[in-house]
Amino acid sequence: MSEHLITAPDGRVPGQATPAIVVGTPSQPGWSVGLDVGGTKVLGVIVDPAGAVRHEVRATTVRGVDGVVGGGVAAVHELAALAGVGVDDLAGIGIGLPGVVDPHDGTVEHAVNLGIVDRVALGGLVAERLGAHLPVQVENDLNMAALGAAHLADEAVTDLAFLALGTGVAAGLLLDGRLRRGATGAAGEIGHLPLVVGGRACKCGQAGCIEQYASGTAIDAAWPGPHTRPAPLELFDAAAGGDAHAIEVRDQFAWAVSSAVRILVLTCDVQHVVIGGGVSGVGQPLLDAVRAALSAEAQASPFLASMGLATRVSLAPLGAPVGAVGAALAGRSAREGAV
């Protein structure tokens, strides 16, 4: 990597407040554990020195600081035992969770779905409970998913947005091989960009937010049950079966997702947009619908056509613990003292 450095001629050396995570440069080899702590379940993986996922565990999330720390520690022990590796021999641990994370000191706050409100030094607590001299890297879960999606891609990828379509809509950004967290850790909060002026009321206080049209919650509302399977699967099946209303709901959803893709590409020019989150369980029919929406828009606009949006979009590998894998990679990259 050739870097052109700019002189700080006036003596300012602003530096960087948070540790940069860089893909593609070897650092700490070894086994590492990654945890993806969500509102309902904890997914954990242990990754071998060659980068392959060797074991996977899942557990129900126990809310609150003690529950999250205890659940994390138990998963680490379980994964290390499964792999026959000592906890002390791990190169590091990574934890991704939905909340405001300071990756510099491993603190978390406003992780409402985990029952964590006030700031707590989660990384430190986990390391302490493990009694091991291990670096623990804590990140927002979508950042971890972006790292995991890059790692699990078929080709070498260093530039992508992980677009999560779940309860809400948000993205994790890996730009030029580096996580882009943002000045306040809020990068990728595109779910609260208005899509429709004066549109559906959003719990954030605005109207017409993308989240009101492109989330799993939006599908639940537009395609109410009773269902035997998740609403997105029922909707896409009904649309494939020719149900006119289902087609309309599906196409509006796909249009909203295509708008999120357009925002990510026209703002950040990410090379890839990987769609994940609960709705991505729909699989190929979801990708087809989003690509169809993007292609239709490109037909009307030579400019959009030149951006090649439809070819930049893909699905996260179905059923793969993308966030946990990313966490394991981030964990092995952390150095003691610098976290």
Place this chain on the structure above:
Amino acid sequence: MSEHLITAPDGRVPGQATPAIVVGTPSQPGWSVGLDVGGTKVLGVIVDPAGAVRHEVRATTVRGVDGVVGGGVAAVHELAALAGVGVDDLAGIGIGLPGVVDPHDGTVEHAVNLGIVDRVALGGLVAERLGAHLPVQVENDLNMAALGAAHLADEAVTDLAFLALGTGVAAGLLLDGRLRRGATGAAGEIGHLPLVVGGRACKCGQAGCIEQYASGTAIDAAWPGPHTRPAPLELFDAAAGGDAHAIEVRDQFAWAVSSAVRILVLTCDVQHVVIGGGVSGVGQPLLDAVRAALSAEAQASPFLASMGLATRVSLAPLGAPVGAVGAALAGRSAREGAV
């Protein structure tokens, strides 16, 4: 800067195709020249080793490859002579221009306003004509402006979007101290994100694009002459004078600009948004109107309020050759052989 490096456990070392430009790390000290080549004029500055602008020149743009190269070479000679520095003694030259630039090899294409269509190795041609062994760094003009705005800020700034409101609307991004060019050099093209579903037709083929509401062109259309001064100045003065229609046009414009700011912050979480481009000549009344729009939106949304959009926005220093200054900084950072 502490960096946590991620192992590429499968042997992939994707690296980075283009040279990274990093703010805040001393590299080549010395004098450097920066050129901002626009559709109508060329602005040039020479910056001393301490980072201060010592001389400034401006010339009319001569279109076409020969015109742009010749004009650039003449400006370099003039600035070096004004400063009493030999061209051979410069640490480097930077050139910013509106077009698709490959900063890796200094080539430019689709710089329609400069009469350059096919790909041409502009950096190499300028270096050759100067007959000096000088690194010449070529970049998109808004990227150079982002570097310049960071340098000219009152405080240490390494994270900002330079939002240009001119003929069109687009941004240059400096993220975590690095230029974000994007996978295809198209980062910051937010002017072609739709703001209003089914809104005003845009020359890009889409409808309702931000550019149709937040550009100088949009003000020209909404506040037609005859004027003795630029339309934005006339509009804001009329609005300040209580003209009801002017107030309406101004507030719609400010709303559109506030939407552009919201996109930049919610997507990239840039610490600062610096408004530049022709419309920024309006000065404080423009900033007041945009901040008022952002504050009104924050009042309705605790989420937006928490993002502090109004406090992130500022104006580029009035009359300062921001793009040329950024070009001079980029120029001194370029190393021969690596460009």
